[in-house]
Amino acid sequence: MRKLLWLFLFIPIAFxxxxxxxxxxxxxPTADALPTGSVELGYRFIPTLNGSIPTYRSIVNLxxxxxxxxGEINFPGGKFYDTLFLRLNNWGGDPYNxxxxxxxxxxxxxxxxxxxxxxxxxxxxxxxxxLGAFNQRSYDQKQRFFDADLDLxxxxxxxxxxxxxxxxxxxxxxxxxxxxxxxxxxxxHVDYAYTTARAGLRWTxxxxxxxxxxxxxxxxxxxxxxxxxxNAGDRLRTYLGQTLFVSNGQDGYGIQGxxxxxxxxxxxxxxxxxxxxxxxxxxxxxxxxxxxENASGLFILLDQLRFTSGIHSFLQxxxxxxxxxxxxxxxxxxxxxxxxxxxxxxxxxxxDATIPVIWHYNEQRLEAFLDVTKWFTLRVGHKYTWGExxxxxxxxxxxxxxxxxxxxxQSFIGGxxxxxxxxxxxxxxxxxxxxxxxxxRTTLTDFDSTRLRARYQxxxxxxxxxxxxxxxxxxxxxxxxxxxxxxxxxxxxxWTPSAKWMALAEYTRGSLLTDILYRNPENFGTIRSLYxxxxxxxxxxxxxxxHARFKLSAGGTLLKTRGSRSTAxxxxxxxxxVPLRKSCExxxxxxxxxxxxxxxxxxxxxxxxxxxxxxxxxxxxx
Amino acid sequence: MRVVKTIAVLLLAIGAQAATDPKWETCAPCHEDLVxxxxxxxxxxxxxxxxxxxxxxxxxxxxADPALVGNPKKAAPKAGEATCLxxxxxxxxxxxxxxxxxxxxxxACTSCHSVHAPPVPQTASSRNQQxxxxxxETRAQFARPFSHKLTQGQLNCTDCHNPHGSFxxxxxxxxxxxxxxxPGCLKCHIDKRGPFRFEHAPVRLEGCASCHExxxxxxxxxxxxxxxxxxxxxxxxNLPGAALAATRQVQGVLPPAFHDLRDPFYxxxxxxxxxxxxxxxxxxxxx
Numbered sequence: 001m002r003k004l005l006w007l008f009l010f011i012p013i014a015f016x017x018x019x020x021x022x023x024x025x026x027x028x029p030t031a032d033a034l035p036t037g038s039v040e041l042g043y044r045f046i047p048t049l050n051g052s053i054p055t056y057r058s059i060v061n062l063x064x065x066x067x068x069x070x071g072e073i074n075f076p077g078g079k080f081y082d083t084l085f086l087r088l089n090n091w092g093g094d095p096y097n098x099x100x101x102x103x104x105x106x107x108x109x110x111x112x113x114x115x116x117x118x119x120x121x122x123x124x125x126x127x128x129x130x131l132g133a134f135n136q137r138s139y140d141q142k143q144r145f146f147d148a149d150l151d152l153x154x155x156x157x158x159x160x161x162x163x164x165x166x167x168x169x170x171x172x173x174x175x176x177x178x179x180x181x182x183x184x185x186x187x188x189h190v191d192y193a194y195t196t197a198r199a200g201l202r203w204t205x206x207x208x209x210x211x212x213x214x215x216x217x218x219x220x221x222x223x224x225x226x227x228x229x230x231n232a233g234d235r236l237r238t239y240l241g242q243t244l245f246v247s248n249g250q251d252g253y254g255i256q257g258x259x260x261x262x263x264x265x266x267x268x269x270x271x272x273x274x275x276x277x278x279x280x281x282x283x284x285x286x287x288x289x290x291x292x293e294n295a296s297g298l299f300i301l302l303d304q305l306r307f308t309s310g311i312h313s314f315l316q317x318x319x320x321x322x323x324x325x326x327x328x329x330x331x332x333x334x335x336x337x338x339x340x341x342x343x344x345x346x347x348x349x350x351x352d353a354t355i356p357v358i359w360h361y362n363e364q365r366l367e368a369f370l371d372v373t374k375w376f377t378l379r380v381g382h383k384y385t386w387g388e389x390x391x392x393x394x395x396x397x398x399x400x401x402x403x404x405x406x407x408x409x410q411s412f413i414g415g416x417x418x419x420x421x422x423x424x425x426x427x428x429x430x431x432x433x434x435x436x437x438x439x440x441r442t443t444l445t446d447f448d449s450t451r452l453r454a455r456y457q458x459x460x461x462x463x464x465x466x467x468x469x470x471x472x473x474x475x476x477x478x479x480x481x482x483x484x485x486x487x488x489x490x491x492x493x494x495w496t497p498s499a500k501w502m503a504l505a506e507y508t509r510g511s512l513l514t515d516i517l518y519r520n521p522e523n524f525g526t527i528r529s530l531y532x533x534x535x536x537x538x539x540x541x542x543x544x545x546x547h548a549r550f551k552l553s554a555g556g557t558l559l560k561t562r563g564s565r566s567t568a569x570x571x572x573x574x575x576x577x578v579p580l581r582k583s584c585e586x587x588x589x590x591x592x593x594x595x596x597x598x599x600x601x602x603x604x605x606x607x608x609x610x611x612x613x614x615x616x617x618x619x620x621x622x
Numbered sequence: 623m624r625v626v627k628t629i630a631v632l633l634l635a636i637g638a639q640a641a642t643d644p645k646w647e648t649c650a651p652c653h654e655d656l657v658x659x660x661x662x663x664x665x666x667x668x669x670x671x672x673x674x675x676x677x678x679x680x681x682x683x684x685x686a687d688p689a690l691v692g693n694p695k696k697a698a699p700k701a702g703e704a705t706c707l708x709x710x711x712x713x714x715x716x717x718x719x720x721x722x723x724x725x726x727x728x729x730a731c732t733s734c735h736s737v738h739a740p741p742v743p744q745t746a747s748s749r750n751q752q753x754x755x756x757x758x759e760t761r762a763q764f765a766r767p768f769s770h771k772l773t774q775g776q777l778n779c780t781d782c783h784n785p786h787g788s789f790x791x792x793x794x795x796x797x798x799x800x801x802x803x804x805p806g807c808l809k810c811h812i813d814k815r816g817p818f819r820f821e822h823a824p825v826r827l828e829g830c831a832s833c834h835e836x837x838x839x840x841x842x843x844x845x846x847x848x849x850x851x852x853x854x855x856x857x858x859x860n861l862p863g864a865a866l867a868a869t870r871q872v873q874g875v876l877p878p879a880f881h882d883l884r885d886p887f888y889x890x891x892x893x894x895x896x897x898x899x900x901x902x903x904x905x906x907x908x909x
Binding site for chain 2: 058059070072074082083085087089090096098102106107116118122124125136137143145154155167169175176177178183190192193194202204205206207208209211219221234235236251253255257265266267268269275277278279283285286287289291293315317319320321327329331341343349351357359361365367369371374377379389391392403405415417419427429438439440441442443453455465467469482488490492506508510516517518519520522527529531533535537539557558559561564565567569571595597
């Protein structure tokens with residue numbers, strides 16, 4: 001590792017000054033030698049929280065107390081940096097907080113350090129059971145993400161870069177301990193982390209660019225499950241007249257993994273009418289797992305059809321998964337008004353396990369762009385997607401070996417960019433696909449997709465936009481008679497009558513319908529799965545700078561859906577800012593969260609939140 | 623520690639070579655605030671100063687006629703892009719652009735990038751607002767109760783998407799790659815990364831989006847169906863036809879077990895199949 005670091009340090013010295021890149025300019029010193037920026041400090045009150053607390057925590061999860069709500073600090077340029085910038089968000093007890101530090105010196109280095117904390121709380125049943133029973137999956141975890149990147153000599157011909165990353169999660173929850181015939185809610189502790197180190201070299205020239213990079217990663221996942229009192233589990237009936245139970249039990253997972261990935265990205269423009277680009281990745285991922293289980297109680301062993309009072313097992317195994325991805329594209333411009341793009345990509349993985357998963361996926365695309373007139377560009381093309389996979393069959397079907405599936409789909413792709421008048425742009429995308437092989441019953445084989453997007457800037461005050469999406473398709477009988485339809489359309493208007501006022505209104509109407517038949521596992525009767533979701537979503541934002549720095553803003557979003565899981569979710573908000581001094585503002589903010597479900601009304605909640613605080617600012621003296 | 627000191631010394635040595643080149647004298651008298659803010663911008667190092675992007679800047683300075691100066695932001699997207707690509711053509715972000723929706727839709731660089739702005743990172747919220755300005759239907763999806771924490775400012779769109787486009791093995795051409803050439807989802811959901819001794823095929827073959835709706839869902843686990851049993855049984859469809867089973871044209875259709883769906887216990891498959899994303903221990907994903 002140290003040798004690698006030395007290599008990356010010497011490359012810029014050896015080659016850094018040989019590039020044809022322009023000479024750097026020394027940054028103008030700012031008029032003020034003190035940091036500038038702003039910090040927002042506040043106290044959040046929650047005067048009302050009615051309804052389901054677990055649902056509130058699963059969706060919103062904001063608490064009361066003092067907070068550093070936001071901060072931006074810009075340090076004046078110094079000897080070691082032209083830019084040093086720190087950003088903070090939601091520190092002091094909020095479930096989501098972060099900071100980001102950027103340091104840069106032109107043509108010398110650029111470094112970013114970022115850190116995020118994320119609380120994940122979810123204690124809701126993931127199925128539509130009005131009784132709310134059997135919610136045996138809940139999570140109360142803290143996740144941390146750290147990333148640091150350093151690019152040396154950015155913008156120069158040779159630019160080495162290094163980086164490290166660390167993601168970790170720790171916490172508790174509820175997860176079932178599963179034995180033959182029954183499952184038992186157990187206290188779960190999770191502790192997993194993934195650390196990566198990456199290094200590479202970017203070589204940029206006038207007519208080509210190459211990036212070489214290598215990433216090494218280490219991973220561990222140590223989960224434990226524990227039951228320390230009698231637990232009769234979720235089974236409502238006896239098993240051959242006996243009640244199954246666990247009196248105490250422990251599961252322990254010890255999973256260690258590593259991965260190494262080597263990649264090359266390149267672009268080239270050998271002539272004025274040809275651009276080439278490509279990418280190649282080879283990854284080798286490895287996992288070593290050990291699992292220990294000890295439990296006492298009354299259990300059934302289904303393979304031997306006998307009862308036992310204790311289960312003890314220990315297992316170790318190892319998995320490898322090499323993966324290769326390669327892509328290539330060429331853009332030809334034989335005439336000034338015509339562009340032809342050919343691209344091909346392949347992705348292959350092979351899980352070297354007892355029962356392996358083998359997967360090949362390929363895509364080839366040919367597209368032509370024709371500038372018919374100055375305001376009309378037409379795009380037509382063809383996409384061919386194909387692949388093959390081998391996966392384990394059902395546990396009841398071990399004799400037949402691996403299941404093989406293929407994917408084969410031909411698509412016509414097209415589109416247009418139209419600018420009939422100044423400041424009006426219309427984008428259209430169309431894909432019509434037909435296939436005769438699919439991975440799964442719900443993989444769309446035959447479908448058509450249309451997407452339209454329009455934006456019109458009437459003048460400096462008014463901007464209007466509209467969008468429409470429709471994906472409609474069905475699978476033939478061999479793939480399960482799956483029917484799918486997704487339509488979404490909406491419009492938005494932005495009005496900025498002056499620098500002091502801004503209003504934005506947006507509305508989207510969506511409709512999703514899927515329809516497929518399946519068999520009831522118990523009696524093999526046919527069941528129709530019909531999923532429907534009709535939604536209305538609206539957003540309104542109004543900002544008004546009433547007088548000097550006295551500001552008002554109001555708005556929010558609302559969502560209402562009808563169908564298989566009817567839901568309403570309202571999030572209005574308002575904020576008032578009053579200047580106290582040149583460098584200090586007082587603000588008050590109100591937010592409301594209202595959530596309700598038609599079938600699962602006990603999960604509804606309503607909450608008012610008030611935040612009072614100060615915004616401290618310091619700007620550059622002129 | 624020694625290595626850190628060495629890096630610091632080398633950076634100082636390289637930094638000391640920076641030269642002064644006052645290219646802004648022509649424009650600064652009228653555009654002082656722009657030039658001042660620009661001094662911390664990467665583009666401040668452009669060879670010909672303002673003229674690098676704004677053609678005829680000198681003529682404009684002589685006459686003060688705004689019509690004379692070239693402005694990539696006001697030009698047609700193709701012409702504006704040509705200005706940017708004069709320097710950025712062979713750049714890492716260009717590798718996947720031919721497959722990106724932005725590239726195909728001729729979205730101008732200046733639609734998203736503020737060329738004069740200081741190089742400070744945007745807040746997650748401001749970046750998301752920028753994306754939502756065009757992708758309004760995605761904003762509507764994030765208004766759903768169970769979604770990734772974008773609206774709380776914890777994530778931004780570019781954590782998962784590469785707006786310049788990426789060569790991705792899957793259908794989602796804009797998805798970020800991560801670590802061992804894995805889907806961007808696994809950057810945070812690291813316990814799902816495997817490889818597992820017993821893989822659940824859809825995770826590898828179709829990715830997380832075959833079961834989850836990442837932008838927002840009414841289901842607490844962000845599933846694409848209202849409940850777990852429906853989600854699972856649509857694929858594990860129990861002998862949908864003898865021909866289908868015999869020819870094996872699609873996977874996962876054979877009966878998983880003879881469960882009684884009238885019992886609520888069996889309505890939530892993941893109560894027993896706890897390791898549904900893949901298991902190191904059990905073939906039926908029970909542990």
